[in-house]
Amino acid sequence: MTEHTRLSLDEAWQLGIDVLEHHGFSADHAAAITRSVVAAQRDECHSHGLYRLLDCVRTVRFGGVDPQSVPEVRDQAPGVVNVDARGGNSLLAFEKGRQPLTEKACANGVAVLAINNAFQFSALWPEVEALAEQGLVALAMTPSHAYVAPAGGHSPLLGTNPIAFAWPRPDGLPFVFDFATSAVARGEIELHRRAGNSLAEGWALDDAGQPTTDPTAALAGALLPFGGHKGTALSLMIELLAGPLIGDRMGHQTQPANASGDGKPQHGEFILALDPQAFLGADAGRHLQQAEVLFEGVMAQGARLPSQRRHRARARSQAEGVSIPKELYEELVKLKEAA
């Protein structure tokens, strides 16, 4: 059994800040990144939690992200704000773009934040959730490195292309979902490999384009999209909106940062915000209440309402702190001292 270390949310925060600042991240970047990984850890989204600090440090060492970059905000159009992350992490770019996005959405009813040239490793849900906490409806998407073959194809072409959505709720935490358009996350394949388990049917192809349940063969081949042709279509839409529409790279035009420095880890992110007040005026409250009837209908059937699991974990973490593998904790402590 893996030994675990328990940290209060404050301790987790300080650990994140210390690791990142020690590796050259500006105070602004360190705070933006730590906010995201601590939120993920708190909600028990382990794969986007403190563990991702290892990625951040590795990517800085490979020269794949500029830890001191200052994002540049541009008022692109009445409904579009553009933030050039200038090779830095996407999270600070989001924080810089959030206020103008909100203002534009409230003024026009709808607006887009386009983030460019960003290193992106984090979950999208904290961003859309933050917008929904301000009363907005939000949709975010980003292409990632090409690990996924289109349905009916044989080789990697599409990113795992996550899409996240948030809806404000009058009396509670926003309704939020966030999923990869691949059948499973690539990390899931890696976990199966380490555990010596076979994959489910329909997750992956080998490097000859044939279906495989062998994780090692899958890592050398391609993931499949969720939902066949429909999931593929959605993934193509994400490539287009968060790629060419905002003048940035698609999944097949990026690669992870690597030791030889020829990776191209940066790409874009597309965030849409809608203001229910602008759509509905004085009736907004009454109509938002209708959405509660839908959520209750889902739960009354015993079906899972997206984000329920995260919200329960959040309450637990706020009371008891978070728990991470002792080995990870020790690795992070070493990182805040290492050169």
Add this chain to the structure above:
Amino acid sequence: MTEHTRLSLDEAWQLGIDVLEHHGFSADHAAAITRSVVAAQRDECHSHGLYRLLDCVRTVRFGGVDPQSVPEVRDQAPGVVNVDARGGNSLLAFEKGRQPLTEKACANGVAVLAINNAFQFSALWPEVEALAEQGLVALAMTPSHAYVAPAGGHSPLLGTNPIAFAWPRPDGLPFVFDFATSAVARGEIELHRRAGNSLAEGWALDDAGQPTTDPTAALAGALLPFGGHKGTALSLMIELLAGPLIGDRMGHQTQPANASGDGKPQHGEFILALDPQAFLGADAGRHLQQAEVLFEGVMAQGARLPSQRRHRARARSQAEGVSIPKELYEELVKLKEAA
């Protein structure tokens, strides 16, 4: 073998106009509806083709649609145009909203057309395709009557909730997809029932909430969403954006029009338009060209690019006309004379 009747596109057009005007549709409604069903027939989307004229007539007879309604256009916000279909068909409402939507998208970069109180029977792709032909990127969605259970649930709650997307291509027909978020269309279940065939696993539940491959049991039960929890999440988003956000009904709040007149067939539609010129300025052409690389990448793998099949059918129909079952043709001819 079913006997077929071949019609030129002009003949198909005249047949649509005659049937609809004979049943009290205004000239504007008849033209908007016929444009959509002839486009679907031309592209060999048979289930949204001339066959749907039967639905239109049935719904008028049941009092489920006002065939003379005049849509009311309202400038809701700088980025939002609202069209109240006033109980009429959605297609004329779209035609009335299209120009203001385009103007707002070009001025702001992004805009929304919200259609309310509409009877909706048509495919969404002709609408997004029309916007992409004007150079816009477009996304449309609508909730339909609740035939679908959420993943992990047991009873109908969600509509079949189609989503359609279009992307302008510099040298050809737009890239377009349009799919229901149910595992299959309800009409597909009906076709299996008539043919005496079993359903595939994962399509439907019976009225006790248990998985079934029996089409009759499925029609009394619920369809399942495509893609499990992810498809369910997407379907919930469609309910919210094309329901409460625009002040209209969700799937579980509607029913088909019926003889006793207590159906509630009307609901809303949400259409988002984005202007690449506003996002990219002088670089728009160069970035749109990048999308072509993605489309070529899909086709180079032998995977299907959405809308390819429709475009081939279109070329065929433009040369040779369309072919519909003789029985349907005779039924339609009778309808343009019947009281």
